[in-house]
Amino acid sequence: MADERIPLPSVRRFPSYLRILMQRKDAGEKTISATTLAHELGLTAIQVRKDLASTGIEGRPKIGFSIEELIFSITHSLGWDNATEALIIGAGNLGSALAAYGGFSAYGLRIVAIFDKDPQKIGKRIGDLVVQPLESINQYIKSNRVTIAVITVPANQAQATADMLVKCGIRGIWNFAPKNLKVPDDVVMQRTDLAASFAVLSVMLRRKYREETEGEEEESL
């Protein structure tokens, strides 16, 4: 069971490796070197070799890694062998954007339904999906055995939403709401906060400008 030992920073890079490997495979290539992967992803070759070794695959001198083998073992390490089905809760701007975003399927995530409690949103069509009423979610999860949910409701509804999802049997929650959520130990929570990322970008940019202005003032003294 190699993946108990795979560090999470390596896990975070696996999807990027997969994407490159798929492209190369489609282009008819059979092998790839750590150096090429490193170059494509802006990593060091040492890091690439470590990451790939954690999946149990070894490269061969002068030949490199088998693309086929790497795709198989990374996909397996991620548990992406079978497409995972997930729900979205919250059909606001972000929920709708994520539901319409086709890119998830590239890494084995299939959004199969979207729910909202707002009567004005229920019935709305988003890509291939139609927004369903929140009251029907328990029934849906039980009938379809979905285990992952994406939360895109406002912050003040996020904890109640998570509690409800856990009661319905959801085991993995991807939380886009700007709030830390409490879940039982047997549920996995992953958080993505877009506003937080933009806040850091804004502040870093301000600091750069300030450094420059201060630099200029010093020069003019």
Place this chain on the structure above:
Amino acid sequence: MADERIPLPSVRRFPSYLRILMQRKDAGEKTISATTLAHELGLTAIQVRKDLASTGIEGRPKIGFSIEELIFSITHSLGWDNATEALIIGAGNLGSALAAYGGFSAYGLRIVAIFDKDPQKIGKRIGDLVVQPLESINQYIKSNRVTIAVITVPANQAQATADMLVKCGIRGIWNFAPKNLKVPDDVVMQRTDLAASFAVLSVMLRRKYREETEGEEEESL
């Protein structure tokens, strides 16, 4: 210049504070306690007091913080007093989703244009925007003095895109492409990798299931 001292983890939480404060202000409230903010965001009250102190605002015993003052000082610390204009490069699924996502405006980010090099995408309407040809971007940036760009192109085009943006005068890059990008020291880069987040969620969920299965096996011994 308080914000030179604000730690980035506090900066990441500022947008969440702002969102709560705006809601309370709209509801006609004048003050708020650190405990209430902590409860709403799943943080400790000590953390909240530290974060807010970094903006230079102090709460008063039994009264709490002035909502108006906090909104002003957090907005100012983030440099969100004036709406920041940004471009999106790459009108694929993610770029289109982000362009259509209305939620950015809540934190002072206004997407003013979207560019792509694919002739099939140029001219396509996304919300209020029309996809423009990549060749016209230099002209656009110069005429409109935009300083922030969001990159949503494929990994193998991301570095060339960043290089081009920097040449055109872009100073802040929000990179959604799955690749580490090199930029000069005077440019700020912030990365968001959705696939990486989902990879961590997948692997953690697998580990949970495995722990449970192993637990059951032990019990049955």
